[in-house]
Amino acid sequence: MENAIHVMSSSGMPALGLGAGIPGSHDNELIEAPEEEEEFDVLNDETFGNCEGDWDEEEHKRFAELEGESFFDLQPPDHTKDSGYGNAERSYRSQEEFLEQSISRLMEEEEDDKAKFFGKGQPIPFSGRQQQDLLQVSPKSRNIWGTPSHDSQFRKPADALRKLFDTAKAGQRGAPSPAPQVYHPPMPTQSPVGLPQAHTLEEIERQMMSRSRTPQVITAEELERQMRGEDSPRGEYSRTPQVVNHHPQIGPPPQLPPGLLPASALTGEMPRSPFPPGMPPMPLPHHMAMHPPMTPPPGKPPTGMSPINQHPMANGRSSPINIKGLPPGQNLSSPMGRSSSTPTPPLVRGMPPHFQSPHPARLVSPYSIGNSPMAVNLASRMMTPPPNMPPHGHIPHGPIPHMPPMPNSPMGTPPHTRIPPPSNMQDMSPHSRSQQQHHHVVDRRQEIYSQHGNGEASDKHRAYRTNYQRPPPWQKNQPQRRQHQHPQQGEEVEDEYAGLMTQREKDWIIKIQLLQLNTDNPYLDDYYYTYYTLRKKQEESGHTDSMARFLIPNFAKIESRAYTPAQFEGSLGRLTTASVHNPRHIIDVSGGSSPSEDSSKKNVSKELRKFRQLLMDIEKGYILLLDVDDIEKKVFAVPEDSRLSLFLERHEKICMLYQYFTSDESIEQYMQILSVRKGRKLLARVLPLFTKNQAHVALCILFHHMQALVRKDAAEGGLVSLTRPVCRAMEGSDLESLVRLVNILEGEKPPQTGSYLQTLLKNQFSAAVLCGLLNQAEQVFKDTSPVDMDNQLQTEWSQFVEEFAEGLEKMALKDLPVATFLLPLTEAHLSRHLNAQLVGKVEEKVHRLTTPLQTTASSNAAS
Amino acid sequence: MSGYLPGTASLVEEIDKKLLVVLRDGRTLIGYLRSIDQFANLVLHRTIERIHVGKKYGDIPRGIFIVRGENVVLLGEVDTENEKNLPLEEVSIDVILDMQREMQIAKEQEEERKRKALQERGMHFTEQPEDFM
Numbered sequence: 002m003e004n005a006i007h008v009m010s011s012s013g014m015p016a017l018g019l020g021a022g023i024p025g026s027h028d029n030e031l032i033e034a035p036e037e038e039e040e041f042d043v044l045n046d047e048t049f050g051n052c053e054g055d056w057d058e059e060e061h062k063r064f065a066e067l068e069g070e071s072f073f074d075l076q077p078p079d080h081t082k083d084s085g086y087g088n089a090e091r092s093y094r095s096q097e098e099f100l101e102q103s104i105s106r107l108m109e110e111e112e113d114d115k116a117k118f119f120g121k122g123q124p125i126p127f128s129g130r131q132q133q134d135l136l137q138v139s140p141k142s143r144n145i146w147g148t149p150s151h152d153s154q155f156r157k158p159a160d161a162l163r164k165l166f167d168t169a170k171a172g173q174r175g176a177p178s179p180a181p182q183v184y185h186p187p188m189p190t191q192s193p194v195g196l197p198q199a200h201t202l203e204e205i206e207r208q209m210m211s212r213s214r215t216p217q218v219i220t221a222e223e224l225e226r227q228m229r230g231e232d233s234p235r236g237e238y239s240r241t242p243q244v245v246n247h248h249p250q251i252g253p254p255p256q257l258p259p260g261l262l263p264a265s266a267l268t269g270e271m272p273r274s275p276f277p278p279g280m281p282p283m284p285l286p287h288h289m290a291m292h293p294p295m296t297p298p299p300g301k302p303p304t305g306m307s308p309i310n311q312h313p314m315a316n317g318r319s320s321p322i323n324i325k326g327l328p329p330g331q332n333l334s335s336p337m338g339r340s341s342s343t344p345t346p347p348l349v350r351g352m353p354p355h356f357q358s359p360h361p362a363r364l365v366s367p368y369s370i371g372n373s374p375m376a377v378n379l380a381s382r383m384m385t386p387p388p389n390m391p392p393h394g395h396i397p398h399g400p401i402p403h404m405p406p407m408p409n410s411p412m413g414t415p416p417h418t419r420i421p422p423p424s425n426m427q428d429m430s431p432h433s434r435s436q437q438q439h440h441h442v443v444d445r446r447q448e449i450y451s452q453h454g455n456g457e458a459s460d461k462h463r464a465y466r467t468n469y470q471r472p473p474p475w476q477k478n479q480p481q482r483r484q485h486q487h488p489q490q491g492e493e494v495e496d497e498y499a500g501l502m503t504q505r506e507k508d509w510i511i512k513i514q515l516l517q518l519n520t521d522n523p524y525l526d527d528y529y530y531t532y533y534t535l536r537k538k539q540e541e542s543g544h545t546d547s548m549a550r551f552l553i554p555n556f557a558k559i560e561s562r563a564y565t566p567a568q569f570e571g572s573l574g575r576l577t578t579a580s581v582h583n584p585r586h587i588i589d590v591s592g593g594s595s596p597s598e599d600s601s602k603k604n605v606s607k608e609l610r611k612f613r614q615l616l617m618d619i620e621k622g623y624i625l626l627l628d629v630d631d632i633e634k635k636v637f638a639v640p641e642d643s644r645l646s647l648f649l650e651r652h653e654k655i656c657m658l659y660q661y662f663t664s665d666e667s668i669e670q671y672m673q674i675l676s677v678r679k680g681r682k683l684l685a686r687v688l689p690l691f692t693k694n695q696a697h698v699a700l701c702i703l704f705h706h707m708q709a710l711v712r713k714d715a716a717e718g719g720l721v722s723l724t725r726p727v728c729r730a731m732e733g734s735d736l737e738s739l740v741r742l743v744n745i746l747e748g749e750k751p752p753q754t755g756s757y758l759q760t761l762l763k764n765q766f767s768a769a770v771l772c773g774l775l776n777q778a779e780q781v782f783k784d785t786s787p788v789d790m791d792n793q794l795q796t797e798w799s800q801f802v803e804e805f806a807e808g809l810e811k812m813a814l815k816d817l818p819v820a821t822f823l824l825p826l827t828e829a830h831l832s833r834h835l836n837a838q839l840v841g842k843v844e845e846k847v848h849r850l851t852t853p854l855q856t857t858a859s860s861n862a863a864s
Numbered sequence: 865m866s867g868y869l870p871g872t873a874s875l876v877e878e879i880d881k882k883l884l885v886v887l888r889d890g891r892t893l894i895g896y897l898r899s900i901d902q903f904a905n906l907v908l909h910r911t912i913e914r915i916h917v918g919k920k921y922g923d924i925p926r927g928i929f930i931v932r933g934e935n936v937v938l939l940g941e942v943d944t945e946n947e948k949n950l951p952l953e954e955v956s957i958d959v960i961l962d963m964q965r966e967m968q969i970a971k972e973q974e975e976e977r978k979r980k981a982l983q984e985r986g987m988h989f990t991e992q993p994e995d996f997m
Contacts, residue, residue: 498909499880502899507876511865513902514874530871 622683629654659695688726696730704745711764720766728773736794743801758808772827772851779830802834809843824851875900885939888995904933915960922960
C-alpha cells in the first residue's frame with residue numbers, strides 16, 4: 002500500500018509541475034511549450050491586433066510539434082519510458098518549433114521577440130550544429146526531418162509559406178480546420194507575418210484558384226513536364242521563392258503561389274503538408290527546389306511504400322491490418338523522400354525516409370487527387386491518405402488545383418485504389434492522427450531503413466510512374482489482363498495492388514488456423530487422418546520401418562477442472578473473477594440419471610437392460626485397457642526421467658484391470674462377461690499385461706469356469722480367441738501352479754460324468770488348454786533337474802498325465818478338434834510320463850491336438 | 865496452408881486471384897481478393913457485381929468490397945482465360961436490372977398464387993426468410 006502511494010506521488014509530481022498533463026519524460030522546454038504558446042497568443046493579440054485572433058490553437062500546437070525537438074533537446078531523447086508516442090509528439094512539436102523559428106528568423110525585425118518565445122533564450126537554432134543535432138536526433142527521435150543543407154534553402158520554404166499565408170489570410174475567413182486538415186500556418190501566432198489563420202488546404206486552394214487561373218494552369222503543365230523528367234521549371238522555381246521573399250503579397254510571380262505548389266508537389270510533400278510546404282520538408286524540399294525537378298527517384302516511393310506494407314505486424318490477437326496512422330507518415334515520406342533523394346543524395350543519406358514529415362500527409366487536398374499526374378503518382382505512392390482525407394483525397398495533392406482531370410472510372414481512380422488497406426487514418430481526429438502519424442512514421446521509417454526497396458515497391462513504383470497519364474486501366478483491360486502486352490501497364494497496375502497482404506499477415510492467418518488444429522491426442526481427435534498419414538509415411542520411408550506412431554504429445558495443459566476462481570479475503574461480497582476459460586458456474590448440469598425405460602414387456606426390457614449393463618461393464622474394462630495403451634504410446638514422447646510416473650500409472654491401470662476380472666463381484670459376472678465376444682477379447686488382451694501372479698489367478702478363475710464355459714461354448718466355439726493368450730499366460734508357470742490348475746479343473750468336474758476330460762477334450766479351446774498345460778509341464782521338466790522338483794507335485798502331475806492319456810484314448814480321433822497352434826512339447830511330455838504303449842495309443846490323437854494342420858513339419862517321431 | 869499442413873486449405877492461397885464470390889443474399893461478386901483475416905472476411909478489389917437472369921448477365925462495377933466472412937456462401941477462382949468464352953450474353957446494367965425486376969415480380973406473383981391456393985385449402989404457411997437464393 003505504501004508503495005502504491007509512493008508511486009502515485011512520484012508520478013503525480015511531474016504532472017503537477019507541468020500543468021500540461023503531458024505524460025512521459027519530456028524536456029522542460031517541450032513541456033512548457035504549450036504554456037508558451039498561450040503566452041504567444043496573448044502577445045500576438047497585443048502585437049498584431051485581432052486579425053490573428055482566430056488562430057487555431059490546435060494547429061499551432063501541432064505546428065510546434067512539427068518543429069521537432071532537435072533544437073531544444075541536444076541529447077537523444079529518452080525512449081525508455083514512453084512508447085514512442087510521446088517521442089513522436091515531441092519531435093513533432095520540436096519540428097514545429099523549428100519551423101517557427103526558422104520563419105521568424107527570416108523576419109529580422111521580430112527576431113528578438115521570436116527568440117524570446119522560441120528558444121527560451123536560446124538563439125534560434127539554425128546552425129549547422131543544430132542541423133547536426135537534427136541529424137543526430139532524427140533516427141532516434143523519429144524526427145522525420147531531413148537535413149537542411151543551407152539556411153537559404155530553409156528560408157525558401159519559409160518564404161513560400163509566408164506567401165501562402167498571406168494569400169490565405171487575404172482570402173479567408175476563419176474556417177476552423179476540421180480535424181484533419183490542418184493547414185498549419187508556418188508559425189505560431191507570434192509570427193510577425195500576418196499569418197493567415199489556419200485553413201484547410203481546400204480553402205486556400207480555392208482562394209488561389211479564384212484568384213487567377215493562369216498560374217495554376219501553368220503549374221499543372223509544369224508539373225506534368227516535371228513528371229516526365231524534364232528539368233524545366235526548376236530554375237524558375239528556385240528563383241521564385243526568393244522573389245517571394247520580398248513580396249509579401251500574393252501577387253508576385255504568379256507562379257509563386259502556384260509555383261510553390263508545383264515545387265512542393267514535385268517534391269512531393271510541400272504543398273501537401275499542412276504546414277507551409279516548406280516546413281518539415283523544409284530543409285529537404287527546399288533543397289529539392291533548387292534542383293531540377295525530380296522524377297521521383299525510383300527508390301523513394303518504393304521505400305515509402307514498403308514500410309506500410311510491412312507495417313501491419315499483428316501482435317497476437319489483433320488484426321494486422323489495423324494500423325492507424327501509418328499511412329500518413331508514409332505519405333509524408335514518399336514524396337519527400339523522392340524529392341530529397343534526387344537532388345541531394347548526400348544529405349539524405351540516411352535520411353530519406355526521415356524526410357517524411359508527419360504533417361504533410363495531413364494536408365491533402367480534397368480534390369484534384371486524380372487530376373495531376375504528379376498527384377497521381379505521389380498519391381499512389383502515398384499509401385494511405387492522411388487522416389481525414391476526404392474519401393478519396395488521400396493523396397496529398399496539395400495545392401494543385403488544376404491538374405488535368407483524370408478520368409474517373411466508376412471504380413475510382415487508380416490512385417485511390419492504390420491506397421493500401423491500412424488507410425483507416427481517415428477517421429482519426431487531428432490530434433490523435435498527428436500523433437499516430439508520428440508514431441507510425443517512426444515505424445515506417447525504421448521499416449524503410451530495414452527494407453529498402455523490395456520488389457513490390459519497385460513494381461509499385463513502376464506502375465506509379467507510368468500510370469499517371471493513363472486512365473484507370475484495370476477496368477478496360479479487365480478481360481485481357483493477364484494475356485496482353487498492352488496491359489503492360491494493366492499488369493503493372495494489377496501487380497501494384499498485389500502484395501497488399503504481406504507475407505507476415507499471411508503467416509499470421511495461417512498461424513491462427515494451425516493453432517486451431519493443435520491437438521493433445523491425435524488418435525482421439527482425428528483418428529483416421531492420423532493413421533492415414535502414418536501409413537503414408539511408412540510407405541514412403543520403406544517397409545522396413547516399424548509402424549511409426551504418433552506420439553501423444555505430453556502438453557499437459559493442466560488446467561485442473563476443479564478450478565475455483567480466486568477469492569479475495571476481506572472483500573465485501575464475492576468479486577467476479579470469471580474469465581474466458583473459467584466462466585461463472587451458473588447452472589449445475591451434472592449428468593442426470595437416465596430415464597427409466599418402462600415398457601409393457603418388462604421382462605424383455607429387463608433382460609435388455611441387463612445385457613446393456615453388461616456391455617457397459619465390459620466397456621469399462623476396455624476403457625482401462627485403452628488407457629494402458631495410450632500410456633504406452635505416451636511413454637516415448639516423454640523424456641526418461643518422467644517416464645516413471647507413466648509406468649506407475651500403467652501399473653495402476655493394470656491392477657485395476659486385474660481387479661476387474663478377479664474381484665468377487667466380477668467373478669459372479671465372469672460367465673456373462675466371457676459369454677460376450679467382447680468380453681473374451683478383453684480378457685485376451687488383458688492377460689498378457691498381467692504379471693505372473695496376476696495371470697495365474699486369472700487362469701485359476703478361468704479354469705474354475707472352464708466346464709461351464711465349455712458347455713456354453715459348444716455351439717459357438719468363441720473361446721478359441723482365448724487359446725493363445727491362455728497358453729502364453731501359462732508359459733513360465735511352475736509345476737506347482739500347473740498342478741493347482743489341474744486340481745481346479747478336476748475339482749470342478751460334475752460328479753456324474755466319468756471324466757471331466759471328456760468334455761474338455763471335445764472343445765477345441767479346452768483341449769488346447771490341456772495340451773498347453775502339458776506343454777508347459779514338459780518345459781518345466783526339461784528345465785529343472787529332478788532333484789529340485791517336489792515329489793508330491795510330480796506324482797500328482799503324473800497322475801494327471803495318465804488321466805489325460807486315458808481320456809484321450811477313449812475318444813475317437815474324429816471327435817478331437819484340430820489344433821490351432823503348435824504345442825511341440827506335449828508329445829514329448831507324454832513319453833516322459835507314460836509307458837510306451839500308452840503313448841503309442843494316443844500319439845496320433847495328441848498329434849492332432851497339438852499340431853495344427855498347416856505345419857507340415859511334424860515334431861513328433863513315432864515313439 | 866497445404867505447405868504447412870497437408871490436407872488443409874486456406875484462403876491465403878487465393879490472395880490476389882480473381883475470385884467469384886456468392887453471398888448469402890444471392891449476390892455474385894467477382895473481384896480480386898486482396899486481403900483476408902481469420903474470420904474469412906474478404907477484401908475484394910475491382911469488384912463487379914454480376915447479375916444473372918436467364919442466359920443474360922450484367923455487370924455493375926463496384927470498386928472495393930469488404931465482405932464479412934459469415935455472409936459468404938462459396939467462392940472460387942475465375943478462369944481468366946475462359947471467362948471471355950461464356951455461353952452467356954452480356955447486356956447492359958439497366959437491361960439486366962429490368963430483367964431482374966421482372967423475374968422478381970414473376971416470382972412474387974407465383975408465390976402469391978401458391979399462398980392463395982394453400983389458403984383456400986385451409987393451410988396457412990409462413991416461410992421464414994432464410995438465405996436468399
